[in-house]
Amino acid sequence: MSAALALGDDALVLSHRLGEWAGHAPVLEEEVALANIALDLLGQARMLLSFVGDEDELAFLREERSFRNLQLVEQPNGDFAHTIARQLYFSVYQHLLYERLAAGEGEFADLAAKAVKEVAYHRDHAEQWVLRLGDGTAESHERMQRGLDGLWRFTGELFEPVEGVDVDWQALRDGWLAAVTSVVERATLTPPSGPQSGAWAAGAGRQGLHTEPFGKMLAEMQHLHRSHPGASW
Amino acid sequence: MVTETLLEAELHRLAGSVPDPELPVLTLDELGVLRGVRVHGPDKVTVQLTPTYTGCPAIEAMSADIERVLHEHGVAEVSVVTVLAPAWSTDDISDEGRRKLAEFGIAPPRHSGGPGGPVPLTLSVRCPHCGSTDTELLSRFSSTACKALRRCVDCREPFDHFKEL
Structure with missing residues (x-):
């Protein structure tokens, strides 16, 4: 159950963050793209959370400490480059992880086999934008670098083993680092070199410890359901 | 079955x-x-x-x-x-379905060949309006999750492409 909760919460929380771009994206095509990616993630979240229990109760009635998502996905959107950096780090991770799950025979193999094809598009979207912003103007280059640097310290947690997810975590980490480094270098950017986590942060999201912006996000996400229990459209 | x-x-x-x-x-x-x-x-x-x-x-x-x-x-x-498995693929769209999509103004998906099959050729996406194969990608995501947005370089019309999954 902890595995479905961890992977489901990753998808749910990132879906909500991407949904916050509605009405604010820099161009119409991106408005549509980010909403489409959010929709894919929401579909994955619904299926994963349904393994655990009632999807609505889990999404809207849990307290912050009961969420098992990575701290990376709960980070605020920032500017567009910041969001793209988060997309790069997460979609490469999710793509590599789901590829492995799809090849196995675990509980999530069917779902992963389906979702991995969607996630391949998310990853491609993020990589194309990193290349375009990094190798673009001085301003876009600087902002893209800032986004990559700012979120780097949340990437160590991606490779904390999740109970019930049977993959080679070290190989996943190596594959992720090689893929991210390759894109970042092609984009004429510098791969961040600082620590991927502090002792305070390692695996914290998976244990229910979250960063300050997450509580505010949850308040907005859960407010309607909690104020009007049982309401429907 | x-x-x-x-x-x-x-x-x-x-x-x-x-x-x-x-x-x-x-x-x-x-x-x-x-x-x-x-x-x-x-x-x-x-x-x-x-x-x-x-x-x-x-x-x-x-x-x-x-x-x-x-x-x-x-x-x-x-x-x-x-049901989730086997996962749906655009290869599951019938030939008749592809013909109707093109007639409707949506470029049909190319055949992916599937895992283990022969390596597919990367064919260009044909404009459903004028038939030109000189088209370019505008966005990987379009009006619904299953479509990408493209534009024909020859007739300049934008069109939806049912993207391969």
Whole structure:
């Protein structure tokens, strides 16, 4: 159950963050793209959370400490480059992880086999934008670098083993680092070199410890359901 | 897969003739999302449906439409269940479905070949308006999750492309 909760919460929380771009994206095509990616993630979240229990109760009635998502996905959107950096780090991770799950025979193999094809598009979207912003103007280059640097310290947690997810975590980490480094270098950017986590942060999201912006996000996400229990459209 | 009985085949045809709620030129059968129909007893039928994308909101409308059509045909109890495996692919869209998509102004998906199959050629996407193969990608995501937005370099018209999955 902890595995479905961890992977489901990753998808749910990132879906909500991407949904916050509605009405604010820099161009119409991106408005549509980010909403489409959010929709894919929401579909994955619904299926994963349904393994655990009632999807609505889990999404809207849990307290912050009961969420098992990575701290990376709960980070605020920032500017567009910041969001793209988060997309790069997460979609490469999710793509590599789901590829492995799809090849196995675990509980999530069917779902992963389906979702991995969607996630391949998310990853491609993020990589194309990193290349375009990094190798673009001085301003876009600087902002893209800032986004990559700012979120780097949340990437160590991606490779904390999740109970019930049977993959080679070290190989996943190596594959992720090689893929991210390759894109970042092609984009004429510098791969961040600082620590991927502090002792305070390692695996914290998976244990229910979250960063300050997450509580505010949850308040907005859960407010309607909690104020009007049982309401429907 | 277990062979369908005559009654099941008949109900499969009925359910399969339901139009897709977002691409009404296609039937569910042509889209390749209908996985099977089972009769469990008098007036009790289960229909297996697979989503195109995990988050596709159309699946609820599809289920409701299938239930309505089978109810109208006299089946009292219809349950539509969602199955994930094997995952849906754009290769499941029939040739007739592809023809209708192009006629509707949506460039059909190219064949992916599937895992283990021969390495597919990367063919260009043909403009559904003027037929030119000189087209460019504007965005990987378009009006629905299953489409990408392209533009024809020759006639300059933008068009949707049912992207390969």
